[in-house]
Amino acid sequence: MTYAIEIRDLKKRYESGFEALKGVDLTVEKGDFFALLGPNGAGKSTTIGILCSLVNKTSGQVSIFGKDIDQDFAKAKRHLGVVPQEFNFNVFETVFNVVVTQAGFYGISRAVAEGRAEKYLKQLDLWSKKDVQSRMLSGGMKRRLMIARALIHEPDVLILDEPTAGVDIELRRSMWEFIKKLNEQGTTIILTTHYLEEAEQLCRNIAIISAGEIVENTSVKALLKTLNQETFILDVDTPIPTDWTVTNYGVVVNQDGTSLEVEVTKGQSINVIFQALDAISANVVSMRNKSNRLEELFVKLIKG
Amino acid sequence: MKNSEIWIAFYTILVREIRRFTRIWPQTLLPPAITMSLYFAIFGNLIGERIGEMGGFSYMQYIVPGLIMMSVITNSYSNVSSSFFSAKFQHSVQELLVSPTPNWVILLGYTLGGVSRGLCVGLIVTVLSLFFTHMALESLLLTIVVVCLTSVMFSLGGFVNAIYARSFDDVSIVPTFILTPLTYLGGVFYSIDLLPDFWQTVSMLNPVLYMVNAFRFGILGVSDINVYWALVIVCVFIVVLFGFGLRLLNQGKGIRS
Incomplete structure (x- = not known):
């Protein structure tokens, strides 16, 4: 070839x-x-x-x-x-x-x-x-x-x-x-x-x-596909407690409670987070990756 | 590359070089015209009249061929050295290096660009000299051959200088400290018969002496040296400098990491 x-x-x-x-x-x-x-x-x-x-x-x-x-x-x-x-x-x-x-x-x-x-x-x-x-x-x-x-x-x-x-x-x-x-x-x-x-x-x-x-x-x-974990940032319409957690998920809520970072590993579903937020009457108004997916892999590969 | 494509590549380099020195004519064509007019007026007319004859000609007639040759030498040299170094400096030489243009075509293109400026300035100085004195012409063929070969030789020298140069200072060092003294001591203003024996012998080691005298022989029919030796020396220098310049290009000296 x-x-x-x-x-x-x-x-x-x-x-x-x-x-x-x-x-x-x-x-x-x-x-x-x-x-x-x-x-x-x-x-x-x-x-x-x-x-x-x-x-x-x-x-x-x-x-x-x-x-x-x-x-x-x-x-x-x-x-x-x-x-x-x-x-x-x-x-x-x-x-x-x-x-x-x-x-x-x-x-x-x-x-x-x-x-x-x-x-x-x-x-x-x-x-x-x-x-x-x-x-x-x-x-x-x-x-x-x-x-x-x-x-x-x-x-x-x-x-x-x-x-x-x-x-x-x-x-x-x-x-x-x-x-x-x-x-x-x-x-x-x-x-x-x-x-x-x-x-x-x-x-x-x-x-x-x-x-x-x-x-x-x-x-x-x-x-x-080799990416094991992604971090999403979710903005919600209703402030949630800063110590709010979801079992098996890494969640960090910002100080005013309107935004949270969620770590989702391979095999987990982001739907669990949506359901948990729904249960406390908080609606997700926007969602994005914390960093570019390729960037995460790039950093990981370069660091060896 | 096919022959026709090689020709186009060569022609492109040559036209670009001619376009360059004609675009900046106040820097390339005007200064030698002014400088040589001053030489003709001061050395030829004012001082020359007191000096009297040299080699059977008036002093003005005697120095005109040397001054024409001096213009050709310095302009051929500086055209190639400054043009190729500028291309290196602003990285535009990479346009050529990434292309399939063979290195010998690059060398030939730049060299003939220098020859074009050298001959152009030589022609301007010749025309100007006619305002100051009458010029004979002993051998048109020899005059043309000598001026062309000399221009080729110094264009090649300028190319080698540009390859090695790392700054604009490096481009001006050789013309200032080597080329100018060799030219002034190369029989432009005097016959070496006027020198003591020792300095006559030393002068024979100066290649510029041969070119100036061969050119003067073509115009006036007088020379301090054997003209055929001059032609042989110029041809040897051309072959050596072309081979050396090509080798440097093939190695990528100063242009490839």
């Missing part, structure tokens, strides 16, 4: 002696929406850097759509589009030139490049800014410009390294709608993000990297 990305025993030791990757094995299937998560310094950016030739690996094998990056680097690179974490375009070039110039580096003729640039800049709401120097764009626009640039050679795999960092909610949503559409059209998406709810909502598969090693690599659904 040919994977979109196949990484075998990937190691990276920097000149300082720091071992960023300690033998990473990772596969991403074609068409997947994949999340690579990990705390700062875990090895995410090093892995992505090696994939897109910005970091030299110490050892190991990396293939993109079956093309080894050492033996067939030109073909491997054609399959890959990268949206890096930091802005890395020539800030003195116009928006249009940033995108069209990148196409030239892939051997795409000017005429074809201009057509594609128009298409992607329009899709990303940047067409009206095409003649503006890229340094004049807002942060969100700059990020969209990097997406347009990464798509200009129509890659099969798009890597997005923290694409929504510092982007407002509305723009983040529209960006994800765009990326979801790309994925539906067949583009494999690999995402790193610190917003774990994004990964939970968008991604099918997930890998968690910590201290240069993959500590989990599975589907988001399978990962969430």
Whole structure:
């Protein structure tokens, strides 16, 4: 089977002696929406850097759509589009030139490049800014410009390294709608993000990297199934006693009695809590997770 | 990449480089025009008239080829060193590194970008010199060959400088402390026949001397050195610098972690 990305025993030791990757094995299937998560310094950016030739690996094998990056680097690179974490375009070039110039580096003729640039800049709401120097764009626009640039050679795999960092909610949503559409059209998406709810909502598969090693690599659904305990916050319309308890459930009521935290372990039902509240004539008006479910697992896995 | 795609990638880099130095023409094209006009007026006209003839030509005629070559050398060098270092500094070099463009095409593109600016400035200075003196032309072919090869050589030198540079200071150190002294001591303003024997021998170790004299021979037909040696030396430097620059790119020196 040919994977979109196949990484075998990937190691990276920097000149300082720091071992960023300690033998990473990772596969991403074609068409997947994949999340690579990990705390700062875990090895995410090093892995992505090696994939897109910005970091030299110490050892190991990396293939993109079956093309080894050492033996067939030109073909491997054609399959890959990268949206890096930091802005890395020539800030003195116009928006249009940033995108069209990148196409030239892939051997795409000017005429074809201009057509594609128009298409992607329009899709990303940047067409009206095409003649503006890229340094004049807002942060969100700059990020969209990097997406347009990464798509200009129509890659099969798009890597997005923290694409929504510092982007407002509305723009983040529209960006994800765009990326979801790309994925539906067949583009494999690999995402790193610190917003774990994004990964939970968008991604099918997930890998968690910590201290240069993959500590989990599975589907988001399978990962969430391993969650033993969830904490819910319930708001009630009638204040309840602060020492109110329910047998076998961890319950903490806040000081004014209008909100409570309930720990529900695997096999238990939240209905028991509803019934207990009903018995004291308190109605639940809203309910939410205390933290993102994936976040709880993430913290647990990282802590080992 | 197919040949046609390689050509597009090369052409893209070259056009981008030309677009860069023409966009900032007050920093790239105007200063050498002003500086050289001052050289022509002060050294050529005012002081030159008191110096008299050199090599059978008026002093103004004698220094014009050297000043043209000096402009070509410094501008070829600084174009590539500043452009590639800026790309490193603002990380836009990553646009090239993630693409399938072969390293030799990147090197060639930047080098010919430097050559374009070097020749452009050389042409401007040549036209300006015509306002101050009459210029003969002994061999058009030799003049063009020498100026082009010299420009290629110093563009490659600028590229190697940019690869090693870690700050903007590093980019200016080589032109200030190495290139400028070599150029001034490379026979731009005088014939080495005027020097004592010892300093004549020392001057022969300066590669710029060969280029300036070969260029002067192409224009005036006079030279302190054997022109064919000059061509051989420039070609050897080009081969060595191209090989070295390519090796640095392949290793990812200064651009890949």
